Amino acid sequence: MTGYLDGLFSLEGRVALVTGGSSGIGRAMAGALGRAGAQVVLLARTEAALADTAAQLRAGSCQVTWVSADLASRAGVERAAAAAAAPFGEPDIVVNAAGLNIRPPLAELATAGWDRLMAVNLTAPFLLGQRFGPAMAGRGWGRIINIASQQAIRAFGNSGGYGAAKGGLVSLTRSQSEAWAPHGVCCNAIAPGFVATPLTREVAADPVRSAALAARTMIGRNGEPADFEGIAVFLASRASGYLTGQLICVDGGFSAT
Numbered sequence: 001m002t003g004y005l006d007g008l009f010s011l012e013g014r015v016a017l018v019t020g021g022s023s024g025i026g027r028a029m030a031g032a033l034g035r036a037g038a039q040v041v042l043l044a045r046t047e048a049a050l051a052d053t054a055a056q057l058r059a060g061s062c063q064v065t066w067v068s069a070d071l072a073s074r075a076g077v078e079r080a081a082a083a084a085a086a087p088f089g090e091p092d093i094v095v096n097a098a099g100l101n102i103r104p105p106l107a108e109l110a111t112a113g114w115d116r117l118m119a120v121n122l123t124a125p126f127l128l129g130q131r132f133g134p135a136m137a138g139r140g141w142g143r144i145i146n147i148a149s150q151q152a153i154r155a156f157g158n159s160g161g162y163g164a165a166k167g168g169l170v171s172l173t174r175s176q177s178e179a180w181a182p183h184g185v186c187c188n189a190i191a192p193g194f195v196a197t198p199l200t201r202e203v204a205a206d207p208v209r210s211a212a213l214a215a216r217t218m219i220g221r222n223g224e225p226a227d228f229e230g231i232a233v234f235l236a237s238r239a240s241g242y243l244t245g246q247l248i249c250v251d252g253g254f255s256a257t
Contacts, residue, residue, distance in 0.1 A: 008239040012037035016236065017084050017091040017132070019071060019098035019124065022049035024197030025147060026097030028225035029232035033095075034062030036233045039088040042066040043080055044098060063088070071098050071124040072116050081131045090135050093236045096125040096169075097147040099162075099199050106160030114161050121165035122172065129176050129187075137183035143236045144180075144187040146173050148247060150255060152191060170247050177245035186244040188235055193251030195223035218253025 016033045020026030021042035034040045034057050042050050042064065050066040057064045065087045069080035085091065100120040102113045125146055136142025150156070151163030152170045169189060176187040194213040196204035203209050214222045231250050234240050249255040 009233050009237045010037050011093070011233070011236060014038045014092045014236070015041070015088045015090065016093035016095065017041045017043060017128070018095040019043045019128070020147075021095075021097065022046060022053045022066070024097075024199060025192060025195060025225050025228050026095065027053050028228050029095055029097060029145075030064070031057055031060070031062065032229035032232045033093065033236055034064055035060060036237070038093065038236070039063040040065075041084045041087060041091065043069060043071075043084055045070055072100070072119040074119075074123070074127065077124050077127045078131075081128060085132075090139075091132055092136065092139075092141060093143045093145070094128055094132050095145045095147070095232070095236075096128065098124065099147065099149075101159060101162040101199055103158045103162075103202065105158055109161050117161040117165050118168075121162065122168045125169060126172055129172070133176060133180050133185060133187075136185045137180045140184040142180070142185035143240070144173070144176055144185065145232070145235050146170075146187075146189040148173075148189040148191045150191055150193065150249075150251065152189075152247065153255065173247070174245045181244045186235070186240055188240070188244060189247045190228070190231060190235075191247055191249045191251065191255065192228070193217060193223045193249075193254040195225060195227070197225065213254075216254055216257055217251065218256065221252065223250070223252060 016038040018030040021030040022044040047068045054064045054066050067083045069076045149166040152166040173189040
């Protein structure tokens with residue numbers, strides 16, 4: 001049985017780039033990919049958080065390094081992509097988990113805020129796909145995993161720009177799949193339910209809102225970063241070779257209610 005599962009899910013010999021890999025869902029997914037055998041490059045802004053995450057993963061026998069960059073800058077994304085490919089070689093797996101949410105009512109969202117939301121949540125995944133997707137296709141194998149949001153399929157108050165960007169990310173996922181799936185590159189998106197992370201700290205700090213969100217799930221609780229470890233390994237592995245262009249809701253049934 002172990003040999004069979006290794007054949008399906010092992011990531012030995014693969015290189016994974018995980019944006020937003022120093023916290024929250026990205027950190028959990030990076031750890032899962034590393035424990036499954038991938039060499040992992042973490043990409044985020046804060047050096048201290050990156051160094052701490054890398055140290056913890058290395059303590060668990062993962063091969064990991066990190067690159068610090070601001071994904072709101074196109075030049076920063078290009079520099080980061082070049083740096084990320086240096087330690088272990090070109091990535092076979094790209095996870096776009098970095099996110100930014102600015103929360104004024106839509107009528108009060110300034111153009112500068114809109115631009116930054118689009119840059120981090122949509123343009124950076126596009127640029128990284130353009131950088132690494134064709135090379136994956138040329139090698140005949142690859143995985144792109146984009147972390148979307150419930151707001152890609154429903155509106156939430158005071159997050160209009162974020163929702164628009166995440167809706168675009170789901171469409172980008174389908175376009176990436178159309179471009180590269182015929183060459184062995186499976187591209188999928190994940191829509192988490194509510195998970196307490198640095199991105200959602202404002203809501204997580206409100207026990208009434210948190211409880212209301214948990215009550216809307218079928219499982220009866222909000223998500224945790226560890227809930228995304230299994231889907232990360234599945235979507236990054238041979239096991240998902242016939243799954244592409246999809247939005248997968250990992251949300252305890254939230255989207256089904």
